[in-house]
Each structure stands twice: as structure tokens, then as C-alpha cells.
Amino acid sequence: MKTWFFYGLIFTKTSEFLSILVSLKISKMTKIVKDSDNEKERDYILQDNxxxxxxxxFIITVLIILIIAVIISGFYFEWF
Incomplete structure (x- = not known):
């Protein structure tokens, strides 16, 4: 959004730029996790299943293993 504002100040009049921003307004917010009781929802990123x-x-476990590996290698190569 800062980039749009910067370009708006340089390349257009402020009133024209503000009208462009109003036309770009998002109508609904996307939800992160779908409610398990509402099957008709389509605006979600993750399902609760x-x-x-x-x-x-799995992703959290792999990240923790990688962090531990970096710490161990730091002590092994005497970076810490």
C-alpha cells in the first residue's frame, strides 16, 4: 500500500489517486481457518480438519529440528 501511495503522489493528482484507492477496497476479509459447522463458507485459507x-x-516439527540443528552446528564450529 505504501508503494501505491508513493506512486500516487508522483504520477497522479491526489484526488484521482484517492478515487483509485476507494475502487480497490476489499469487500470481504478472508478467514484463516474455516469454521467446522459452516459448510457453505468459501472464503477461508485453512480448514479445521x-x-x-x-x-x-509437521511443518512446526521440521522448523524446530532445523533451529536445533543450526544451534548445534553453531556450537560445533564455535560461532557462539
Missing amino acids: KKTRFGAG
């Missing part, structure tokens, strides 16, 4: 929980747990 077994696959999503497994995927999130």
Missing part, C-alpha cells in the same frame, strides 16, 4: 492439523504439526 485432520489433514490441516497434521500438516501444521
Whole structure:
């Protein structure tokens, strides 16, 4: 948004730029996790189901292992 504002000040009049910003207004916010009781929702990023929980747990576990590996290698190579 800062980039749009910067370009707006340089290349257009302020009133024209503000009218462009109003036309770009988002009508609905996207939800992160879908409610399990509402099957008709389509504006979500993640579902609240077994696959999503497994995927999130797997990613968090891998990240923790990588952080521990970086710390151990830092001590091994005497960076810390």
C-alpha cells in the first residue's frame, strides 16, 4: 500500500489517486481457518480438519529440528 501511495503522489493528482484507492477496497476479509459447522463458507485459507492439523504439526516439527540443528552446528564450529 505504501508503494501505491508513493506512486500516487508522483504520477497522479491526489484526488484521482484517492478515487483509485476507494475502487480497490476489499469487500470481504478472508478467514484463516474455516469454521467446522459452516459448510457453505468459501472464503477461508485453512480448514479445521485432520489433514490441516497434521500438516501444521509437521511443518512446526521440521522448523524446530532445523533451529536445533543450526544451534548445534553453531556450537560445533564455535560461532557462539
